[in-house]
Amino acid sequence: MIVGTDNVVFLEALEWFDETGQELLHRLPESGSGEIKYGAQLTVRESQAAVMYYKGRAGDAFGPGRHTLKTGNIPIITKILSVPWAGTSPLRAEVYFVNLKVFPNLKWGTRDPVAFRDAELGFVRLRAHGVFNIRIVQPVLFINTLAGTMGKYSTEQIEDYLRRVIVSRLNDYLGETLDTLFNLPAQFDELAVGLKKRLDKDFIRFGLALDELYISSITPPEEVQTAIDDRSRMGAIKDMDGFVRMKAGMAMEKAALAGNEAGAGLGLGMGMMMPAMFANAAHTANPADTRQQGGGQAPPAVPTTQCSDCTNTIPTDARFCPFCGHQQVVLLQCSNCGKNLAVGAKFCSRCGHPTDEKPAACICSNCQNENLPGAKFCDNCGQRIS
Template sequence: MGIFDKIKEKLSHEFIDIIEWLDYTDDTICHRFERYQNEIKNNAKLIVREGQTAVFINEGQLADVFKPGTYTLSTQNLPILTTLKGWKYGFDSPFKAEVYFVNTHLFTDEKWGTKNPITLNDERFGLVEIRAFGSYAFKINDAGKFIVDIVGTDNNFTNFEINEHLKSLIATRFTDTVGEAKLPIELYAANTTELSETCKEVMQPEFNSVGISLEKFFIENVSMPEDLKKEIFEYSRLDKIDLDKLTKFKTAKAIEAAATNEGGTAGAGMGMGMGFVLAQQMGGMMAPQMGGQQQAPMQQVNTMPPPMPQAIQYFYSANGQQAGPVAFEQLKALFANRTVNKDSLIWKQGMTNWSPLLEVEELKAFLGGNTPPPLPGS
C-alpha cells in the first residue's frame, strides 16, 4: 500500500459521512453512536428509523433531537448545536458531538412484584399481610429527558438497567395506593382491574418525569396467608348460614376434637355420643326431603319396630341470646367447654319458665352429681 493509500484510508476514518444505528437486540433502550476520535462531517447524513429518536449531546449539554427520517446535517437542522458551537454564519469544517439513538418502541411483558409482604390494617381482621405481582409495558416518550436524567454517559443502556428502578417505584406506589384505598381485604382479588387502573394513574406522573410513558399496568394476583383465606371464606358464609346451625356445627367440631384428644373409654364414649348427635341431625335434615316423596304402598307386612322416642331438646342462653335446641350430649359438651355454666338459663318442652341449669333435675349430673343426697332426717 502506497503512501497516498494510507493517507486516504486515514482521512476516511477521520470524518463520518453517515450516522445510523441498526438495532439487532430486543432489550436495548439507548445506544451511543461510536465515533471514537472521528469527527462528524458537514452535510453528513443522519438516518433515524421508525421506532427511534436521535439525540445530539454537546459537551454534556442536550442539543438537538431528531424524529424518524433522513437528515442532512447543517446549521438549518442543528439550531441548538449551532448556538452551542457558536456557528453564526454556518460551518464548513467537521465537528465533534455525541449522538444517542433511543429506542421508542413498546417494551412489553415486564414483570413486577412486591419483594416483602405489605401490611394493611383491615377493619374486621386487623393487621394482615398481602403480596402482589403482575406485569407492565412502557416506552420512551421524551428521549432528551430520558438521556439526561437516566442514561447519562452509558454507551449501551438496556431495559434490565431501568427495570430495577421501575419495579422499586411500582412496588412503592402500589403500597401507597392499596393503603389509601381502604378496601375490605376480601375484595382485593375481585377488583384487580379497577385497582390496576388506579395504580397506573398514580404512577404515570412519576414515569413521565424521567421521559417514560407507562402504557399498561396489570395486577395479576393478590395473595395472602392461607389461614387468613380460610378465615375470610368462613366470614363470607356467615350471611348465608343460620346462627343456630353455625352453633351446632361448632359444637359438633368441639365434640369431635374432644373425642380425638381424649383416650380410653371416655374418648370412645364421647365419639359415640358425637356419632349419635350427628346421625340425629342428619336424620332431621333428610326428613323434610323424604317427606315430600310419595312412597309406593307396601305389599307385605311391615316387620320393622316402631321409631325410638324423640330425644329431649334443650334451649339455652349464651351471651344474652337464645340458642339451641341441642340434645343432652351437646349441652353436656357445651358445659364442658364453658359455653354454658350452672347459672345459664335452660328451657325444654314442658317447662313453664326458663330455669338455671343447676335447677334442672337431669342436668345436675353436669355439676359432678356423683355425691348422694343427705340421708333422711339428718
C-alpha cells in the same frame, strides 16, 4: 466520499438496529465521542428518535428520515487544524439513538410483604405481582436524567428501580382506597387504573410514560386465606342444622356402601352419634338455650314459660321478655295484697296469705253480674263497679 491529497476520507453513515428488543438507547460511535464530519448522513427509523450531542451539548432531536449532520469537522482541513491536539479534533460529537417503541411485559412484585390494615381482619401483610409497559416520550430528558453518557441502556438496568417505585406507591394506595380484602376481587381493574395515575408523575420526570399497568395477584398469608375461605363457606351455608344432617346422612351412606365390618361399625357409631349431633345443631341455632358450663355439668333447671309475643323460652318469673321486651301477663295474684305470685306458690311472699283461697268476685250493683276480681267496670252492662 471526499478525496484528500494523500489519502481517501469517508463520511459517516449512521444508523442503528435493536437486535435484542430490550435496548432503550444506543450511542454512536460506540467507543465514545468521535469526529463526526460535516455532511455525515443520519438515518432514523419510524420507531426511533436521534439526539446529536455536539461540543457537549444536546441539539434537536431528529425524527424519522435521512438527515445531513453539520459540524465543524471538515475533512482534511480539520486534520490540519487539529495538529496541536495530536491530530485529534476537539470538536467532539456523538449521536444517541432512542427506541420509542413500547417495552411490554416488564415484571413488578413485592420482594417483602407490604403492611396493610384490614377493616375486618386487622393487620395483615400482602404480596402483590403484575406487569407493566413503558415507552420513552422525551428522549433528551431520558438521556440527561437516566442514561447520561452510557453507550447502552436496557430495560434490565431500569426495571428493578421502577419495580420498587410501583410497590412503594401500591402500599400507600391500598391503604387509602381498600377497606377489606373481602372487597378485593371486584376491584382489581379499578386499583390498577388508580395506581397507574398515581405513578405517571414518577415516570414522566425521567422522560418515560407508563403505558399500561396490570395487577395479576394480591395475596395475603396462608392463615388469612384460610380465614377468608372459612367465611365464604359459612356464607354459603344458609341452614346449618340441615347441613349437619346432610353430612351425617352422607357419612352413614358411605359406611353402608363399604360393606365390611369396619363400615358396619362406623355406621353403628354414626347412628348413635346422630341424636347428639342434632341436639347440638339445634342448641347452636337457638340463642335462647342455656349453654353448658365447664366440666360437662348442666346448670340447675329453672322453671320456664313461653313469651306470648316472640314465643322464645323465658324464665317463669320474668316480668319482661329478655329477647323482645314484651311485658308478661300476670297469671296469679295474692287475693289479700295483690302481689304477683310465682307458679305453684302456696303462700304469698309479701303478706303470707294462703294462695288456695279464691279472691272475691266483683258483683255489679246494676245487673248483679259476677266479674273478675279487681274489675272496675262490668263486662255485661258496662257500669262502673263501686
